[in-house]
Amino acid sequence: MHIIETRNLTFSYPDRPPALRNVDFIAGRKSRIAVIGANGAGKSTLFKHLNGLLRPTSGEVLIRGEPITKSNLREVRKMIGIVFQNPDDQVFSPTVEADIAFGPTNLGLDEETVRHRVESAIRLLSLDALRDRPPHHLSGGEKKRVAIAGILAMEPQVLVLDEPTAGLDPQGVADLIGFVNTLPERFGMTVIFSTHHLDLVPELADYVYVMDSGEVVAHGTVPEIFSQAELLERTRLDVPTLQRLMRSLRGAGVPLAEGYSYDEVEAAFLDAYRGSQ
Numbered sequence: 427m428h429i430i431e432t433r434n435l436t437f438s439y440p441d442r443p444p445a446l447r448n449v450d451f452i453a454g455r456k457s458r459i460a461v462i463g464a465n466g467a468g469k470s471t472l473f474k475h476l477n478g479l480l481r482p483t484s485g486e487v488l489i490r491g492e493p494i495t496k497s498n499l500r501e502v503r504k505m506i507g508i509v510f511q512n513p514d515d516q517v518f519s520p521t522v523e524a525d526i527a528f529g530p531t532n533l534g535l536d537e538e539t540v541r542h543r544v545e546s547a548i549r550l551l552s553l554d555a556l557r558d559r560p561p562h563h564l565s566g567g568e569k570k571r572v573a574i575a576g577i578l579a580m581e582p583q584v585l586v587l588d589e590p591t592a593g594l595d596p597q598g599v600a601d602l603i604g605f606v607n608t609l610p611e612r613f614g615m616t617v618i619f620s621t622h623h624l625d626l627v628p629e630l631a632d633y634v635y636v637m638d639s640g641e642v643v644a645h646g647t648v649p650e651i652f653s654q655a656e657l658l659e660r661t662r663l664d665v666p667t668l669q670r671l672m673r674s675l676r677g678a679g680v681p682l683a684e685g686y687s688y689d690e691v692e693a694a695f696l697d698a699y700r701g702s703q
């Protein structure tokens with residue numbers, strides 16, 4: 427049984443054409459999934475169905491094989507934590523520490539457990555220096571870290587990140603990649619994220635869903651999707667810079683092996699260089 431499965435999920439906002447059309451989406455335990463698509467493709471709308479914020483117009487959303495109902499909504503929200511695009515919507519307490527404590531307190535956990543979880547989240551996201559600051563006075567990137575910490579303190583089994591790198595500086599992006607990549611192995615978590623930053627996808631995902639105008643138009647492993655340049659162009663996505671470079675060098679006769687993440691591409695270049703010596 428999959429931790430998340432949508433079947434034929436269709437959704438329309440009032441008086442609008444469908445924002446999701448027959449979406450079949452599956453997430454397994456410990457998987458790392460990217461959802462990519464141009465503006466308005468339906469990524470956030472899909473995410474809002476995963477913890478019952480929106481209800482399907484038709485079709486199903488199954489969490490561990492069960493549809494989301496009033497009676498299991500609390501359990502579902504505990505299991506699936508979503509960090510939305512705009513951190514301002516998710517930080518509101520007088521201090522960072524209180525903000526991170528809000529979610530676990532709401533789950534009805536005792537004070538000792540809440541304190542323990544807050545401390546772990548503060549450590550994981552390197553927020554110690556900010557713990558007494560009012561979150562609404564933090565920078566965008568700092569707020570995002572606080573929002574992620576608040577969700578992690580609820581110890582969800584699935585972490586959903588809508589545009590996690592929007593507003594982060596380069597070091598913030600590198601830190602996020604390093605940190606998020608530890609979650610599946612360390613805590614058995616599933617990570618699902620959306621991004622317009624395609625270079626990020628091979629660093630953070632094993633599996634990719636491509637959305638266009640409310641539909642899933644393709645899904646597959648990173649190599650399966652990224653080898654289809656015309657698919658990415660057709661859906662108004664850019665071929666990642668490293669892939670463009672490799673394609674043009676191969677076209678010029680450089681024998682480059684397949685590679686998608688930075689490390690794989692570097693290895694392919696080194697092999698080609700050594701082979702030419």
Ligand SMILES: Nc1ncnc2c1ncn2[C@@H]1O[C@H](COP(=O)(O)OP(=O)(O)OP(=O)(O)O)[C@@H](O)[C@H]1O
Nearest residue numbers: 439440442445463464465466467468469470471472
């Ligand atoms: N609250 C809303 N009311 C009406 N229409 C909406 C609402 N939210 C989103 N939409 C519409 O639904 C469609 C899908 O939007 P959604 O936000 O899911 O796309 P997205 O892929 O997350 O886009 P982006 O990359 O810009 O974040 C768009 O056409 C959008 O205009």
